[in-house]
Amino acid sequence: MIRVLIADDQALVRGALATMLDLETDLEVVAQAASGQEALDEGLRTGPDVALLDVQMPGLDGLGAAELLRERLPECRVVMCTTFGRPGYLTRALAAGASGFVVKDAPPEHLVDAVRRVHRGLRVIDPQLATESLAGGPNPLTERERDVLRAVADGATAAAVAARLHLSRGTVRNHLSAAMGKLDARTRVEAARAAEDRGWL
DSSP, rough: OOEEEEEEEEEEEEEOOOOOTTTTTTTTEEEEEEEEHHHHHHHHHOOOOOOEEOOOOOOOOOOHHHHHHHHHHHHEEEEEEESSOHHHHHHHHTTTTOSEEEETTSOOOHHHHHHHHHHTTEEEEEEHHHHHHHOOOOOOOOOOOOOOHHHHHTTHHHHHHHHHHHOOOOOOEEEEEHHHHHHOOOOHHHHHHHHHHTTTT
């Protein structure tokens, strides 16, 4: 029996995934979570074989939860499951230690097969997303540029970003300028949106 943890902040999606997986005779959903932190807590409590994590969740997101699960529960394999098939997410998921990456609009049998294959030690990646990721190239942004873009995504001023990240205003402007150049964006909000759309934030 393959013991599965499901984490998704949408209760309807989470419940549907649990019902679908529980119909399989060799799969058992042992825990459900609505956030990355809850996924980590439930994972440590129940010791699942496979964790099926949504990428975007409040607080600690699925990518952060994947990394922590791999550190603290190395025998648990992780499959990222998301509505947003952004190429940057794939790269970040693999860096976080995920063994699989599937999109939610894939046929149900693909998701079930992914759980089984990852449990056997194989890597499963949505083929279209893999192709897009290779075509899009690596993320050109530095970690600090990503931090600054995340902070301006909600329209914060350079002064507010500087205070939040403990940087000088000039340093913030330099990071924004570099990121805008790399993303061919005219404004900082446009740059943040472009980076988010590519899954780089």
